[in-house]
Amino acid sequence: MNPSKKLIYIFFVIFISLLGFICGIYFDYLVSINKLSPVVSSVYKLPFKGRIVTYGKPVSYSGLVPVVDYDPSLKIDLRYATTNNFTGKVVYPKPVCLLQKNTLDKLIECNNDLKKQGYRIKIWDAYRPADVQKYFWSIVKDRRFIADPYLHGSRHNRGCAVDITLVDENGKELEMPTGFDEFSTAAYRNNPNMSATAKKNLDLLTSTMIKHGFKPIETEWWHFDDSEADKYPILNIPLDEIQ
Ligand SMILES: C[C@@H](N)C(=O)N[C@H](C)C(=O)O
């Protein structure tokens, strides 16, 4: 090989190596900021003390717990385990309502506050497997109403978000701006057309949730994120495998 060809060859090898190196760093960066959802495997016994595998790196955690075991006075109507939801299909094969333990502790504090005033929290959704998020996104590609599973995912996928409303002592739902998962501007927190009663009820729910460490979102009055949600990984533990 003549010297100039040799030089070109060396430059080419260095260029390819550098490119591979930079791509590797960028890939790790995407994983770290959760632009790529980690693939998760786990044992399915509760509480989950299994290994989750994130691109081959084992991470041990204990996390999701069943809500009923900690506060049976939280009312549960897991809509995606019924046909009474925006898909019209049973999406959750089992009505298993799970949350990260720290998130649940905060929700119980909210429920205790509200019980003193004659109300309770009703849960429509809590932990939602990442594959379900992809299914929802395939139906409604609108970030106002469904968190993009290919961007940051949903805090539901981390077991750190809840879709909730208020009920009275007889379990009757209080008036709120709209029903669950009404994907329109009527569900916005600043909807100017909501009734005075709905506003009062929503204000009570919102102020209680914020007091105990949740963050509301502007486009869905029923959705609250644990303010510490991003400490937890995206999970894809299927509900039908929960024992
Ligand atoms: C689908 C709806 N109930 C909901 O939870 N939307 C938010 C934005 C989410 O997907 O995180």
Ligand SMILES: [Zn+2]
């Ligand atoms: Zn939600």
